[in-house]
Amino acid sequence: MIEFTTWDIIRNLLLATRWTVLLSLVSFVGGGTAGLLLLFLRISKRKALRGFARYYIELFQGTPLLMQLFIAFFGLGLFGIDVPAWLAAGLALILWTASFLAEIWRGCVEAVAKGQWEASASLGMGRFQQMRYIILPQALKVAIPPTVGFSVQVVKGTALTSIIGFVELSKAGTVVTNATFQPFTIYGLVALIYFALCWPLSKSSQILERKLNVAHRNH
Amino acid sequence: MSLIEITEVRKSFGSTEVLKGINLDVEPGEVIAIIGKSGSGKSTLLRCINGLETINNGSISVAGAQFIDDELHLKALRLKVGMIFQQFNLFPHLTVGGNVILSQTVVKKTPRPEAETMARKMLERVGLGHKFDAYPDELSGGQQQRVAIARALAMQPIALLCDEITSALDPELVSEVLAVVRELATEGMTLLMVTHEMKFARDVCSRVVFMHQGRVHEIGPPEGVFANPKTPELRQFLGVH
Amino acid sequence: MSLIEITEVRKSFGSTEVLKGINLDVEPGEVIAIIGKSGSGKSTLLRCINGLETINNGSISVAGAQFIDDELHLKALRLKVGMIFQQFNLFPHLTVGGNVILSQTVVKKTPRPEAETMARKMLERVGLGHKFDAYPDELSGGQQQRVAIARALAMQPIALLCDEITSALDPELVSEVLAVVRELATEGMTLLMVTHEMKFARDVCSRVVFMHQGRVHEIGPPEGVFANPKTPELRQFLGVH
Amino acid sequence: MSYHFEFSWLLQYYPQILKGILITLELIAIGGVLGISLGIICAWTRALGPAWLKPVVAGYVELIRNTPFLIQLFFIFFGLPSLGLQLDELTAANIAMVVNLGAYSCEIIRAGIQATPRGQFEAGASLAMTPFETFRHVVLVPSLQRIWPALSSQVVIVMLGSSVVSQIAAEDLTFAANFIQSRTFRAFEAYIVSTAIYLVLAILLRQVLGILGRVIFPGRLAR
Amino acid sequence: DALADITSRGTIRVAVPQDFPPFGSVGTDMAPMGYDIDMANLIAEQLGVKAELVPVTSANRIPYLQTNKVDLVISSLGKNPDREKVIDFSTAYAPFFNGVFAPAGLSAAKADDLAGKMVGVTRGAVEDLELTKIAPADTVIKRYEDNNGTISAFLSGQVEAVATGNVVAAAILAKNPPKRPELKFLIKNSPCYIGLNKNETALLEKLNAIIAAAKSDGKLNTVSQKWLGTDLPADL
């Protein structure tokens, strides 16, 4: 059996971490965009659109991400649609992220005072203009800490893409463990790398939140 | 033809009818004070005129155009009628200037330099030209309310609706806002204002509307309404026995 | 020996001294009104007596026991002195009865049936026996404040501190709370109250304390203080010239 | 589509699925009750507790929140035995759930405590309650009520996340799905059925928590 | 027709394990290697096409096949009637000597001796299917997600015994662990098969021909020597 040096282990884990980071970025950027769209549907005046968004969120928040990934990759394949793994992973992560972000952001939009809607309406703004110029800029401030906080869940969520063949950080950990029989060293390293990725996000979310609270008190 | 024609307007929230058939015609240049007890429907009436609430019955027309509840008609209506609220509702993320410019550029597509000129002019008019770059939370309540007035005026409405615009102000700040309104009145702006400032209503208004339980209970020139209230409800409201 | 002895009490927040040497003795059964401008230190004084703030200097003793800042002494002190706040501070998750019972069972370890009897008695006393099972948010402000009084009374304090207990109430609800306080006064309860109700202070209190810039600026029976204010500050505060 | 769905195996394997559902429910019941209790203790420590304990709890919370659940599970199941603590897979899974939910609910509950109006603490104090008594009888319940929706969502998230306990052979719902697909090679059917069951469980759990919230928090919050 | 597709495409896509040494694991460059990988390359060579290796896990190897993301599964598959309803199997291409292993202290000479004992296996692997058949009812079988789980469980004492391939056990022994797995008894020589989609008769026949040829010309024996350290058994 081939011997892995400690450096081999670390190198391979770090190489796999690139996928974790890339997948996180994709799901975050894509999920943010889709989440914004979903947010518009969720607070739309049209009942059907609101209902659609509600059921969408219920579905994606109510089933394990693992199963969503599986169905995105293999389920579509069953219908003869050949989805490459990166697309399926991206798609599932984006849809999943969107469902959470839309819900987080809805709370932030609802936190904007009702008077702001009325004042902008009485100035003749349409609904999109109200969102674009009045509501979102104010909601954005409140939304940053929970959004950054949620990104930690996204980073950890990418671990599940191994079901559709991605050798990202945790899968690489398993594979290397199988080649070396050193589970504790390797899972320790894996945990450490995750912590190094996630902790700065958690921390900055906390700091932002504290800053915001101080800013609020000054008003 | 009157500027604002309100005919048999009814409005319910759920099963409670808040406006029970309102009729009111406002001529250009009129200054109308709406008074009445809390809950009598004053705010609701103003909100209906501005399309913030949809009416269940009757009709409202402004400058000949009837009020229909779709985005296009609503926008046309709101361009004609400005509204000012008790809580100022300035946009906290924009400067004073930004507050006055925004709706011009967004709604009317006025080019930015023109909008800015207009904004400065309107802010001068309410005595706040020097606060152009300040943020709302750096202003006193009275100043904020004057910015709100400037913001509405910049849209060049043909009438202005004011809902208790001095009620949230500390007593020493009320007069500065009323002074601005008084000036608007003398300049010929059509004004519909809900107010508790009886002295102001008496001095400035052409007509006073007393609302009671969702109806126009008494209406007339201030001298008549304040000096000779006809109904016991108005007498009680005014505290004369 | 007085019931409450306040000697040379000083209190600073950071570098600003809010109480600058307060001396005040309160005899059993006295009803004392504390008046003064906003920021003069009235609330801070009451909070010091109740141990919600620790004093920097001087001493406070209640019924002979000196106030020391440890859990045991604090508890003993607070069992003797009840406090009622401007914002009622009822516990929203408990019924009215629960609010009055809780501290008895938790702090005094009164068995539940006895605590309940006491709670009913105190609620009757403030005229709210029938609201035993209601939740605080189902009550008007005046009723909530009366529950707060009942809650404090149920601990059988020897004195009661009231900090602007009617300031958060709508005008029509003030009198029902004052009526309760008036009754307590006639029953001989020792009361220290910060209040803006001058008429009430004049009618009910044995002495009036006028605070100014962290000091007891003038003190005396209400007839003296209100009719013949000696210092210009008090005259200005009372609006007599 | 050439694939033919075939669910006849349900007849043969439904005991596994039922067992899987029960174990998933057990995990979330125990994890929920003990995890939230742990969260309350930690939240108290972080908000009001002794100074020396605060960094310990903060470290625990950060560690758990910033590493994947699966890795935590592996450490408890495969790692603790080397320290002489042998746990069967269900106990290990339960502990991992409690530790995980404990950290998340700690942060949520702490936010609830911090949003408590100061007057509530002062009213408690002026009624001669100790700080702990005030926390226990006055602050805690409204704080939980304030954050109950957020806490409920977290419980559902943790329930869905529990699907990885199958990796240490705990026979939960995902284990049942994997077991069935390993025998019959009918992965789609197995995953579709288990996904649907998870969705139903998630919806039911949310409902139950909502009802529970209304039962344990009858009064309305002061604003 | 899968065979025609493969030839016209010029590559054959094969699902291989990467967490099941010595059949499939990775080298220090994370590239797959092992018995199954050599087998895949051998088949590609015989077909005159390139092999495209797709690493899979026990949970997703069949979906890969069913959704036409791979042409073959060479992933130490065992056969059972339920599985045969869903996919087709070639003739056997590898022996699988699996047995029950435990530390010296535990005595278990035959399956019946496992009564009341806790045995770890890898879920869905050949030994899982076999042990489930022969173990007494009160044997507690713990099924782990992958080989790594099974081995970790054994080494950390979470199970008393494991059922696994003897080569796997040898690999553990080579690491000189605290617990030394000794062979207690052989379960059954249950060979591995290549999995392919149903109704691909042409491909199946071609595969069987290649396997038969490789057996007779000794190529398969070389693979066996390389990874398993023994000759191919005669009865394969």
Ligand SMILES: Nc1ncnc2c1ncn2[C@@H]1O[C@H](COP(=O)(O)OP(=O)(O)OP(=O)(O)O)[C@@H](O)[C@H]1O
């Ligand atoms: N959005 C709403 N939903 C339900 N009821 C409403 C709504 N808005 C107003 N009402 C009710 O309609 C009635 C009239 O309210 P309105 O605000 O018009 O009174 P008002 O005369 O402006 O009183 P105030 O002097 O207190 O502002 C009140 O009984 C109020 O409770």
Ligand SMILES: Nc1ncnc2c1ncn2[C@@H]1O[C@H](COP(=O)(O)OP(=O)(O)OP(=O)(O)O)[C@@H](O)[C@H]1O
């Ligand atoms: N916790 C605190 N930290 C810092 N400064 C404080 C604090 N509490 C009170 N102060 C300051 O102490 C001064 C006295 O406050 P206090 O609340 O006692 O005044 P007051 O007489 O009760 O006024 P009011 O009539 O407005 O209630 C004020 O200037 C206030 O800003």
Ligand SMILES: [Mg+2]
């Ligand atoms: Mg109103």
Ligand SMILES: [Mg+2]
């Ligand atoms: Mg005060």
